[in-house]
Amino acid sequence: MDRIALTPDVTLSRLVYGMWRLGDGDDHSPQEVRAKIDACLDQGITTMDQADIYGGYMAEQILGNALPSELRQKIEIVTKCDIVAPAGRYAERRVKYYDTSRAHVLASVDHSLRLMKTDYIDVLLIHRPDPLMDHIETGAALDEVVASGKVRAVGVSNFKPWDWTLLQSAMKTQLCTNQIEISLLAHDPFTNGDIAFLQERAIPPMAWSPLGGGSLFFDTRHAKLLTALKEVGAAHGTDETAAAIAWLLAHPARILPVLGTNNLDRIARIGDAASINMDRETWFELYTHALGEEVP
Template identity: 75%
Template sequence: MDRVSLTDDLSFSRLVYGMWRLGDDADTSPAHVRAKIDACLDQGITTFDQADIYGGYEAEEILGTAMTPDLRGKMEIVTKCDIVAPAGRYSDARVKYYDTSRAHILASVDHSLRLMKIDHIDTLLIHRPDPMMDHFETGAALDEVVASGKVRTVGVSNFKRHDWTLLQSAMKTPLVTNQIEISVLHHVPFTNGDVAYLQEAGVPIMAWSPLAGGALFEASNAGLRDLLSKIGADHGVDDTAVAVAWLLAHPARIIPVMGTNNLDRIGRIGDAAKVGLDRQTWFEIYTAALGHEVP
């Protein structure tokens, strides 16, 4: 499995296993969670994506039930904070909101460490841009959790360029990634500047929902799926692997975050890395997704 460097001493596997659905599985036993992790590690997928809010603030703890020191040494763990929803430990919240205060960030880090039974987070992301963010307070808090050793690196999720530059302007620690929605169906980041500014800065991009949240399988996208299936047949993989390979082929070195609870599907996440797409094939897929040829 190829890897992408975020810093001199931290790299991610080119494909990441997303754990946002971990709590949705009928079986959340430590043994079953460990089986999912092992299925990833067997393919060279060593990076795992979490967030405090996943599973109604329960997914981190489900991961923690399976965590052991030897397993932790084989993983890079990403998690996120700042969304407060009326669920779990925030069930008394009157409204869903974002909290990028120092107190909330520090408390969230401590919760995540305790629940996942780890002593540090490899990368902490601010989950959503906060319109009430005091960038000086938030930036200092992120610097603080890195200086404490509880967090190795920090980044963001769903940020636009102006959100990124505002926060970074108040920080000593460099932001190392932005996790944004990108897929063959949600391809606007390739033309609206979202990818361009990160590519220019040499910042690795994490892509959430790389299969468009299941929309790829809707009848309205049958033509696109037929094309992906045809290309996949030439490579001995299925259509979903080709959809992810389409992201991998981009020179920005996008890191797709793949989430499924099905062990068989987990075992085939790495198929995307087996597919090489030339420029014309990439544009064939893009054209099918657009529904018309490029201008």
């Protein structure tokens, strides 16, 4: 499995296992979670994507319960903060909101460390742009958690270029990634400047929902695209899921897709995407199906 350097000291596996569904279903046992992590490690997938809000603020603890110290040294943990929703430990809150204050960022980091039973977070992301963000205060807080050793690198999620430059302007630490929605169905970042902004700065983007939340495979409006994906997958001895992820991997921006599933068989096949070397014509063929028309 290829690896991508976000900083000189922090590298992630090219494919990332997303843990937003870790709290789904009935079996959250350490043994079940460990089996999922082991299935990832068997393919060279070492990076686990978390957020404090996942699983109603429970997914980090579920991971921590399955994370002996020897396993922690084999993985990288990405987690996020700033969303406060009326659930879990915030059940009494009246409304969902964002909090990028210093107090909240520092408390969130400490809480995540306790829940995941670890001394450090590899990458901390601000989960959503905060309309009330004081960029000087937030930037200083992110610098602080890095300087403390609690966090190795910091980035953002769902930020637009202007959100990025505002926050970065108040920081000593370089932001290392922006996790945004990118897929064949959410392809606007390729043309609206989101990816170009990062690519110009040699910042690898992370892609959440790289399979379009599953609608890529179940929505009849995408039947032609699905047929084309199946053909590409079959030509490489794999399936349409791998082909859809390979489409992202083929882009020179060094996109890191974040794939979330609780099915062990599907987890075991995540790495198939790395076996597809997609040429330019095939890339544009899939893109054309996604657009519903040929490119201009």
